[in-house]
Amino acid sequence: MAKTLRESPEPISLVPTGPLTNIALLLNTYPELHNKIKQIVLMGGAAGVGNWTPAAEFNIFVDPEAADIVFKSGLPIVMCGLDVTHQAQIMDEDIERIRAIQNPIAQCVAELLDFFMIYHRDPKWGFEGAPLHDPCTIAWLIKPELFEVQDCFVSIETKGEYTQGMTVVDRYLLTDKQPNAKVLFGLDRQGFVDLLVESLHAYTK
Numbered sequence: 001m002a003k004t005l006r007e008s009p010e011p012i013s014l015v016p017t018g019p020l021t022n023i024a025l026l027l028n029t030y031p032e033l034h035n036k037i038k039q040i041v042l043m044g045g046a047a048g049v050g051n052w053t054p055a056a057e058f059n060i061f062v063d064p065e066a067a068d069i070v071f072k073s074g075l076p077i078v079m080c081g082l083d084v085t086h087q088a089q090i091m092d093e094d095i096e097r098i099r100a101i102q103n104p105i106a107q108c109v110a111e112l113l114d115f116f117m118i119y120h121r122d123p124k125w126g127f128e129g130a131p132l133h134d135p136c137t138i139a140w141l142i143k144p145e146l147f148e149v150q151d152c153f154v155s156i157e158t159k160g161e162y163t164q165g166m167t168v169v170d171r172y173l174l175t176d177k178q179p180n181a182k183v184l185f186g187l188d189r190q191g192f193v194d195l196l197v198e199s200l201h202a203y204t205k
Contacts, residue, residue, distance in 0.1 A: 001014070001022070001026050002026060002029070002030045002033060005030075005033045005036040005037065006033060006036065008036060010038075011035070011036055011037060011038035012036060012037060012038055013037075013038045013039050013040075013041055013141065014037060014039070014040045014041070015040075015041050015042070015137045015138065015141070016040065016042045016043070016044075017042070017043040017059075017133075017134040017137060018043075018059055019044075019059050019060075019062045019063040019066065019067075020042065020044065020059070020060075020063060020066040020067045020069075020070045021063045021066045023040065023042075023066065023070050024063075024065070024066035024067075024069040024070055025066075027069060027070065027073050027075075028069065034073070034074075034075060037075055038076070039075065039076040039077065039078060040070060040073075040075055040076070040077050040078070041077075041078040041080065041137045041140060041141060042059075042070070042077065042078070042079060042080065042137065043059065043080045043081075043085065043133050043134050043136060043137050044057055044059035044060045044067065044079065044080075044081060044167070045057050045059070045060050045067075045079050045081040045082070045154070045167030045169075046081040046082035046083055046167060046169075047081060047083050047152075047167070047169035047171055047183060047185070048082065048083055049082075050082070050165070050166065051082055052165070053162075053164075053165065054162070055157075055160070055162060055163040055164075055165070055166040056157075056163070056164065056165030056166050056167075057081060057082050057165070057167070060156065060165045060166075060167055061164065061165030062165070064156050064157065064158045064164055064165040065158055067156045067165075067167070068155075068156040068158055071154050071155065071156055071180060071181065072180075074180075076182075077154075077180065077181040077182070078137075078140060078149075078181065078182045078184065079154060079167070079181045079182065079183045079184065080133075080136040080137050080140060080184050081167065081169075081183065081184070082133075083183070083184070083185050084136055084147065084184040084185060084186065084187050085131050085132070085133040085136050086127075086131045087131070087186070087187040087189055088131055088132045088133070088135065088136050088139075088187055088189065088192050089127060089128060089129035089130060089131050089132070089189065090113055090116075090117075090129050090130050090131075090132055090193065090196075091128065091129040092117070092129070094129070094193050094197075095110055095113045095114065095117070096110075097193075097197055098110045098113065098196075098197060098200060101197070101200050101201055101203075101204070102204065103200070103203040103204045104203075105200060105203045106200040106201075106203065109200060113130065116130045117129070117130045132192075132196075135192075135196065136184065136187070136192075139192055139195055139196075140184065142195065143191070143195055146187060146188045146191045146192055146195070147184045147186060147187055147188075148184070148185050148186025148187070149182050149183065149184050149185070150171065150182070150183055150185055151179035151181070151182055151183075152169050152170055152171055152179050152180075152181060152182075152183045153169075153170040153175060153177035153178060153179050153180055153181075154167055154168065154169050154170070154180060154181045154183065155167075155168045155170075155177075156168070169183055171183070
């Protein structure tokens with residue numbers, strides 16, 4: 001990442017869709033490259049309940065110290081958390097729409113989604129379909145108009161007995177902290193699915 005940033009003539013958007021360990025290491029090891037980072041569009045966190053503990057989403061929970069470094073970096077951050085990714089559900093009919101696309105990439109995606117749907121049929125989640133978490137980051141970059149966004153101050157709980165890894169989102173301006181992230185809260189689900197299908201169709205051209 002450092003090599004790519006250093007050699008780029010213009011700032012680059014980083015899109016981490018897992019724990020933020022490598023991003024934190026990058027920021028701490030190469031502070032001179034901060035100005036080469038346009039923004040960090042990450043999948044992680046939640047303003048509401050978690051999915052790995054009652055309070056924390058997986059990507060933040062497994063390395064909250066790294067997330068703390070990233071959110072304190074002062075760089076522009078877009079947080080695609082569970083609040084929006086749980087709305088990005090793919091339904092059975094959407095999978096069939098993808099399966100109908102006659103190229104091997106779409107066929108592979110349809111089969112992966114078949115498998116993904118099995119896990120999310122567990123009644124404990126309360127989902128009608130299966131949420132596609134990571135694609136929300138790229139969808140935001142391509143079509144930000146699909147999303148409802150709010151500037152918020154986000155802090156990371158690193159030591160709580162029950163809340164370690166929690167992203168504490170000041171949605172209602174209850175602190176005197178200035179916003180440090182754009183947090184995605186709403187999504188045009190149909191538009192999101194249409195974008196996915198359109199992208200898969202591109203492989204036939």
